[in-house]
Amino acid sequence: MFSPEGPTLRELAVQALSSVERGYDLLAPKFDHTPFRTPGAVLEAVAKALDPLGPFEDGLDLCCGTGAGTDVLAGLCHRSVTGVDFSAGMLDVARRRAAVAGERPPAGAEGPGVAWVRGDARALPFTAAFDLVVSFGAFGHFLPRELPGLFTQVHSVLRPGGRFAFPVLAPPRPSSPAFWMLLGFDAVMRVRNTVWRPPFVMYYRAFRLGLVLDELTRAGFTVGLRALPEFGWRADGSPRARLVVARRPDGATPPPAA
Ligand SMILES: C[S@@+](CC[C@H](N)C(=O)[O-])C[C@H]1O[C@@H](n2cnc3c(N)ncnc32)[C@H](O)[C@@H]1O
DSSP states (O other), rough: OTTTSSOHHHHHHHHHHHOHHHHHHHHHHHTTTTTTTHHHHHHHHHHHHHGGGGOOOEEETTOOOTTTTHHHHTTEEEEEEEEEOOOOOHHHHHHOOOOHHHHHOTTTTTOOOEEEEETTTTSOOSOOOOEEEEEOOOOOOOGGGGGGHHHHHHHEEEEEEEEEEEEEEEEOOOHHHHHHHHHHHHHHHHHHHHHSSSSOOOSSOOHHHHHHHHHHHHHTTTEEEOGGGOOOOOOSBBSEEEEEEEOOOEEEEEEEEO
């Protein structure tokens, strides 16, 4: 599937019948040859949009996988970059990839220290140690009811004034084939999760911008949106891709759990 180095259809099916964590452990060696890794164009656009909001000292890539977002953070953060993910397999690939890149750094480049931590995004093993948290391509793995807990966790690991940023794509219109493809995918996953254990939570259409903005605000963030102009505009003038930038207000304490 996808490319000669990518997973076979059979391998993908076995992965999809596992838990999310185990599925990614199995997929890890071939993950970078799938479209599930965030493409370079998205990473570059996000890095460009975040650059004027810096300088940043310590960055966290939430659900880092093989390290797509840690590369973005390495160009933005001066002191440290941490990738956190619950798949040991994905972290292994990330570590090996980073070691190879570190063997031939660009001349004169002295980047931040990079750490890889195994942990669940719903129970992060950190104190308020970061001033930038990014996340790419992972929110489909969380049910809408998990968002309050997830965002409260991110809020708790940010220093006052710190930012949580992630890209969102405009959802496809019902007139486009992509709309029906995603609808079909989600329907298949719902059936799969009704009849098979452990569940593999991955729903493309559950992470809705309106809900996300409400839940971020409820978790104590001040939320802003900026267009990623590299991806153009839709016919109605709205951007095809945006960056959500949620800021933990200075001196604020997290709101009490609802
Ligand atoms: C589609 S991959 C994206 C990886 C990377 N961020 C990228 O853009 O290429 C999703 C990642 O989220 C991780 N993940 C899913 N749920 C998680 C959770 N509750 N805690 C930590 N990691 C999680 C998976 O292990 C996987 O590495």
